Amino acid sequence: xxxxxxxxxxxxxxxxxxKIHGQEKYSGDFSLKSGAxxxxxxxxxxxxxxxxxxxxxxxxxxxxxxxxxxxxxxKVTLFGRxxxxxxxxxxxxxxELYWQMVKNNHELSIGLKKIFWGVTESAHIVNIINQxxxxxxxxxxxxxxxxxxHYSYQSTVGTLDLFYMQYFRKPTFPGxxxxxxxxxxxxxxxxxxxxxxxxxxxxxxxxxxxYIGKFDLGISHFYGTSRQPLFNDLQDFQPxxxxxxxxxxxxxxxxxPVLWKAEAIHNRNDILDFTAFAAGFEYTFGNVNGxxxxxxxxxxxxxDSRDDLSLSSLQNDLFAGARFAFNNTRDTxxxxxxxxxxxxxxxxxxxxANQRLGESWKIELEGRFFINTSAKEFIYFxxxxxxVRLAVNKYW
Amino acid sequence: xxxxxxxxxxxxxxxxxxxxxSDARGxxxxxxxxxxxxxxxxxxxxxxxxxxxxxxxxxxxxxxxRTLELHDDGDKxxxxxxxxxxxxxxxxxxxxxxxxxxxxxxxxxxxxRVKRISSDNKSGPFMGSEFAYEDLSSQEVEKYNYKFVKEDxxxxxxxxxVERYPLDPKSGYTKQxxxxxxxNYRIEKIDFYDRKSALMKTLTYNNYKxxxxxxxxxxxxxxENHLTGKKTRLLFxxxxxxxGLSDQDFSQNSLARAGK
Numbered sequence: 001x002x003x004x005x006x007x008x009x010x011x012x013x014x015x016x017x018x019k020i021h022g023q024e025k026y027s028g029d030f031s032l033k034s035g036a037x038x039x040x041x042x043x044x045x046x047x048x049x050x051x052x053x054x055x056x057x058x059x060x061x062x063x064x065x066x067x068x069x070x071x072x073x074x075k076v077t078l079f080g081r082x083x084x085x086x087x088x089x090x091x092x093x094x095x096e097l098y099w100q101m102v103k104n105n106h107e108l109s110i111g112l113k114k115i116f117w118g119v120t121e122s123a124h125i126v127n128i129i130n131q132x133x134x135x136x137x138x139x140x141x142x143x144x145x146x147x148x149x150h151y152s153y154q155s156t157v158g159t160l161d162l163f164y165m166q167y168f169r170k171p172t173f174p175g176x177x178x179x180x181x182x183x184x185x186x187x188x189x190x191x192x193x194x195x196x197x198x199x200x201x202x203x204x205x206x207x208x209x210x211y212i213g214k215f216d217l218g219i220s221h222f223y224g225t226s227r228q229p230l231f232n233d234l235q236d237f238q239p240x241x242x243x244x245x246x247x248x249x250x251x252x253x254x255x256x257p258v259l260w261k262a263e264a265i266h267n268r269n270d271i272l273d274f275t276a277f278a279a280g281f282e283y284t285f286g287n288v289n290g291x292x293x294x295x296x297x298x299x300x301x302x303x304d305s306r307d308d309l310s311l312s313s314l315q316n317d318l319f320a321g322a323r324f325a326f327n328n329t330r331d332t333x334x335x336x337x338x339x340x341x342x343x344x345x346x347x348x349x350x351x352x353a354n355q356r357l358g359e360s361w362k363i364e365l366e367g368r369f370f371i372n373t374s375a376k377e378f379i380y381f382x383x384x385x386x387x388v389r390l391a392v393n394k395y396w
Numbered sequence: 397x398x399x400x401x402x403x404x405x406x407x408x409x410x411x412x413x414x415x416x417x418s419d420a421r422g423x424x425x426x427x428x429x430x431x432x433x434x435x436x437x438x439x440x441x442x443x444x445x446x447x448x449x450x451x452x453x454x455x456x457x458x459x460x461x462r463t464l465e466l467h468d469d470g471d472k473x474x475x476x477x478x479x480x481x482x483x484x485x486x487x488x489x490x491x492x493x494x495x496x497x498x499x500x501x502x503x504x505x506x507x508x509r510v511k512r513i514s515s516d517n518k519s520g521p522f523m524g525s526e527f528a529y530e531d532l533s534s535q536e537v538e539k540y541n542y543k544f545v546k547e548d549x550x551x552x553x554x555x556x557x558v559e560r561y562p563l564d565p566k567s568g569y570t571k572q573x574x575x576x577x578x579x580n581y582r583i584e585k586i587d588f589y590d591r592k593s594a595l596m597k598t599l600t601y602n603n604y605k606x607x608x609x610x611x612x613x614x615x616x617x618x619x620e621n622h623l624t625g626k627k628t629r630l631l632f633x634x635x636x637x638x639x640g641l642s643d644q645d646f647s648q649n650s651l652a653r654a655g656k
Binding site for chain 1: 447449455456479480481482483484497499507508509510511512513514516517519520521523524566568590644647648649653656
């Protein structure tokens with residue numbers, strides 16, 4: 001985030017905070033999450049400077065203020081991490097900083113927000129509003145705050161969401177000492193835009209979502225700068241952020257113990273048009289032992305018409321996994337799965353588990369394993385980057 | 397022979413009638429209890445949940461609950477979790493239905509994601525407590541068959557004892573025995589029988605208070621699990637009724653807002 005932008009939002013925040021004092025009843029809530037983690041890589045890195053072991057600490061303070069019968073909200077979430085070796089993974093971000101007003105069926109928010117669209121578990125294809133915090137998480141679920149004006153209207157025929165954005169968040173890629181990176185380090189000045197306005201090009205998005213009985217449905221369109229770089233040639237590996245028109249659809253049918261899920265996008269641009277989708281199910285055997293253990297079986301098929309040019313390498317893959325939720329006092333959970341490439345030999349196995357310790361601590365375990373990584377796919381760069389991450393978080 | 401058949405038929409008939417009567421009386425009590433609480437429109441309450449394991453170790457959870465009363469359909473409810481801290485801001489939205497399965501959504505604050513979830517697994521524990529999801533969801537009359545058992549004394553007052561049988565095959569119970577207060581039809585106690593028809597849990601309602609001159613609410617509910625020796629206490633604080641909540645406060649947008 002540039003300094004001017006930061007100054008702008010801080011001023012906006014202060015102005016809005018100032019206005020609050022005119023109101024009578026407001027309630028604030030502060031919370032803080034702090035954590036320490038170790039990422040251990042099983043093999044030496046392929047590139048100079050890479051290490052085997054990475055210790056890091058993180059902090060995430062959050063503050064929310066509501067007033068006028070909760071019709072107004074001010075929300076701030078900050079995030080920072082210090083990494084022992086990777087200077088680029090040592091980073092900070094404003095995850096959220098927005099003001100929100102609700103009147104009857106109308107909701108208006110201004111500021112940096114996080115928006116989630118979609119239903120599937122192994123990939124989030126439809127989800128586009130926020131830039132991914134690439135250095136923070138492997139699964140791409142950590143997002144950078146996106147500045148926006150967001151209007152939402154709910155009616156008996158669904159919810160309509162409108163977005164206006166005018167600032168693109170450049171992703172931060174790992175530094176030279178970092179793992180899970182390309183052979184060369186992608187720095188900010190390497191990032192190219194298709195638009196002359198670069199990161200200041202205006203962007204709009206619209207989404208309609210509704211639920212009818214068993215079905216939850218969403219249709220969306222985004223017109224703006226692609227959150228991921230696009231390529232039409234494997235040799236020319238320069239990250240170019242193109243202007244795209246992306247239409248998405250996501251649908252879930254909830255029938256008894258089975259959730260049927262599907263999402264798809266069509267993306268039009270001047271570099272390489274493509275279609276992608278994910279579809280599958282989750283079947284939950286509830287309370288199997290009479291003690292609360294739920295076992296869920298998941299499977300999803302993933303397709304991307306870009307084939308080898310797909311950044312995610314999920315061009316024709318099958319995900320299969322199992323979720324264990326113990327529903328105990330410690331809230332123990334485990335998700336294990338594998339993504340199998342149906343065309344090549346590549347497999348990506350993963351395990352995620354977490355459990356509360358006492359009242360305010362939580363321990364997390366994550367493992368990612370690259371197996372038989374094909375030289376034809378992007379993730380070939382990461383073939384030696386199988387790792388386990390152990391994190392301990394304290395909640396204040 | 398004819399005589400015997402006639403007698404048998406008569407006997408069977410009488411038996412059937414007495415069964416039907418006892419069903420009708422049980423149903424009538426359940427309906428009266430439902431009727432006695434009609435008209436609260438909406439409510440808000442803060443809950444403290446105290447979980448005790450068999451060694452006596454305690455852990456606490458704080459929740460907020462909002463309910464919207466509906467007459468043609470089951471009630472709508474929104475629950476926000478305030479503690480443990482790692483799940484703070486997580487919230488659920490439930491549309492209960494009188495006959496069809498409930499609709500349920502979960503809000504996950506870390507991803508800002510609203511997820512439709514299956515309401516199928518109602519017998520599972522709620523937040524690791526001795527309460528199952530179905531114990532805490534809106535108790536619609538249509539969800540059970542009833543049978544009047546007897547008159548009894550419980551918690552120092554006279555009570556109707558009614559057995560109710562969940563109609564949903566996914567229920568974790570074969571039978572519940574409910575003690576309804578004779579005077580005002582509030583529930584004093586429930587015995588829960590598991591799928592093997594063994595007495596599994598007992599729920600006791602304590603410190604009843606009356607709101608708006610009509611609605612009785614227990615300030616404390618204690619669920620004891622006889623099979624595991626574990627116990628969960630629910631303490632209700634700051635009950636508010638006719639709060640002005642409407643349909644629009646029970647949408648997916650409201651769920652995400654309530655959870656933040």
